Amino acid sequence: MVRKPRETFGSRMGMLLAMAGSAIGLGNIWRFPYMMGKNGGAAFILLYVIMLVVLCLPVMVSEYLIGRRGESNPFSSFDRLAPGSKWRWIGFLAVLASACILSFYCVVGGWSVKYLADSCILAFSDEGDYALSFGSFISNPWKPLLYTLIFLALTGAIIVFGVRKGIERMSKVMITMLFVIIVMVVVRSLTLPGAIEGVKYMFVPDFTKVTADTCIAAMGQAFFSLSIGCGTILTYASYVKKDENILASSAWVSFFDTMFAIIAGLAIIPAVYAIAYMNGVEPDVSAGPGLVFITLPGVFSQMPLGNLAAILFFLALLLAAVTSAISLMEVVVAFIIEEMHRSRKKAVALCFLVCGVVGAFCSLSFGPLAGFKLFGLSVFDFFDYITSNIMLPLGGLLLAVFAGWRLRRANFLDELTNSGKLRIPRWLSLTIYYLVKLVAPIGILLIFLNTFFS
Numbered sequence: 001m002v003r004k005p006r007e008t009f010g011s012r013m014g015m016l017l018a019m020a021g022s023a024i025g026l027g028n029i030w031r032f033p034y035m036m037g038k039n040g041g042a043a044f045i046l047l048y049v050i051m052l053v054v055l056c057l058p059v060m061v062s063e064y065l066i067g068r069r070g071e072s073n074p075f076s077s078f079d080r081l082a083p084g085s086k087w088r089w090i091g092f093l094a095v096l097a098s099a100c101i102l103s104f105y106c107v108v109g110g111w112s113v114k115y116l117a118d119s120c121i122l123a124f125s126d127e128g129d130y131a132l133s134f135g136s137f138i139s140n141p142w143k144p145l146l147y148t149l150i151f152l153a154l155t156g157a158i159i160v161f162g163v164r165k166g167i168e169r170m171s172k173v174m175i176t177m178l179f180v181i182i183v184m185v186v187v188r189s190l191t192l193p194g195a196i197e198g199v200k201y202m203f204v205p206d207f208t209k210v211t212a213d214t215c216i217a218a219m220g221q222a223f224f225s226l227s228i229g230c231g232t233i234l235t236y237a238s239y240v241k242k243d244e245n246i247l248a249s250s251a252w253v254s255f256f257d258t259m260f261a262i263i264a265g266l267a268i269i270p271a272v273y274a275i276a277y278m279n280g281v282e283p284d285v286s287a288g289p290g291l292v293f294i295t296l297p298g299v300f301s302q303m304p305l306g307n308l309a310a311i312l313f314f315l316a317l318l319l320a321a322v323t324s325a326i327s328l329m330e331v332v333v334a335f336i337i338e339e340m341h342r343s344r345k346k347a348v349a350l351c352f353l354v355c356g357v358v359g360a361f362c363s364l365s366f367g368p369l370a371g372f373k374l375f376g377l378s379v380f381d382f383f384d385y386i387t388s389n390i391m392l393p394l395g396g397l398l399l400a401v402f403a404g405w406r407l408r409r410a411n412f413l414d415e416l417t418n419s420g421k422l423r424i425p426r427w428l429s430l431t432i433y434y435l436v437k438l439v440a441p442i443g444i445l446l447i448f449l450n451t452f453f454s
């Protein structure tokens with residue numbers, strides 16, 4: 001059988017925006033602000049950045065390197081770099097983890113479709129009880145299910161078009177729109193009277209809130225937000241040309257992603273503060289997962305130009321979610337195409353079916369299946385927990401161990417410098433090498449053990 005040449009990204013900018021699109025997602029807009037709200041504001045940002053540089057950047061470089069060198073889905077990439085070894089099952093686990101994440105991710109993606117639709121029909125008014133309406137929406141047996149499937153179908157519709165025409169083209173358009181929109185929302189938020197208190201909260205650290213749990217939370221958040229640990233970056237990197245700079249690309253994507261999380265925080269937190277002061281109540285930014293879907297509609301309903309801000313905000317949320325969901329689906333789709341020899345269309349259909357069914361269980365776990373528990377957690381929380389807190393850090397650990405110990409040092413450095421064509425100073429490439437080989441695995445392991453024994 002003649003193998004069709006593998007697709008690649010068309011341009012460097014397209015590749016960077018696709019990766020940034022994967023990283024920038026619900027993790028930045030929905031998860032980061034409330035994690036920051038719960039864990040001491042600026043202190044959390046600081047810890048997050050430390051985790052990012054010391055643990056996550058090395059893992060991202062490893063994933064990138066394995067994908068570009070392996071030129072295949074996670075399963076086969078490992079197999080090509082270490083033929084016949086057990087490592088390919090790690091690749092298989094990564095594919096599984098991606099499917100698990102996609103299954104609960106598309107539920108929240110569905111909520112954002114619904115909130116965008118609501119804001120377009122101007123459903124947010126002063127008198128609304130948003131906690132109540134959010135609660136009754138997500139516990140409805142079929143409505144959120146419908147939105148979940150709409151979101152998943154949207155994702156599939158992009159993936160069907162392949163790497164260049166689907167992923168790359170849509171990421172370029174959507175990420176550009178996303179930046180423009182979020183900046184508009186930030187301007188609205190910052191120009192509200194009293195917004196400055198929210199800004200202070202974000203940038204003046206409160207170290208009294210930092211505990212061992214904060215470190216774990218910061219690591220989990222960093223892994224999730226950067227899309228590392230389950231083969232997403234690996235799969236995208238397998239479509240990257242050989243002359244790209246692995247280190248620079250990884251650094252750019254991490255930088256974009258962090259900047260965006262902070263910008264999303266600036267869109268949300270100052271507005272929450274301003275409206276709370278207007279109402280004479282204490283601002284509560286630690287509202288947890290409800291921050292975006294409960295607190296914000298209330299905030300939008302009370303501010304001038306709030307309707308427009310709501311439409312823009314939920315559109316941004318949806319765009320961000322879609323560009324991330326396509327990266328998760330592509331891991332599974334690439335695996336099905338290359339290992340099970342199916343067409344792209346069939347692979348997308350299969351993935352839609354499987355994630356749709358699992359996603360349905362996640363969605364129903366807020367309503368009719370609320371009483372059904374796995375290890376004491378609802379189906380949704382179970383998938384969220386095992387992926388973010390166990391599979392991703394474990395995946396990251398194994399990726400770094402593979403790149404640092406299983407690949408030869410010469411090959412690692414060769415790949416990092418594109419066989420010496422890139423002028424990366426020797427001390428820098430060696431630093432990266434030892435971060436990958438020693439610092440990242442040990443660091444992740446320590447934090448991991450800490451979670452289990454505390």
Ligand code: TRP
Pocket residue numbers: 022023024025026027028101223224225226227228229230232324325327328392
């Ligand atoms: N990083 C995305 C976000 O912040 C979600 C995501 C996409 C992801 N691909 C991933 C998370 C792979 C973990 C692993 O929303």
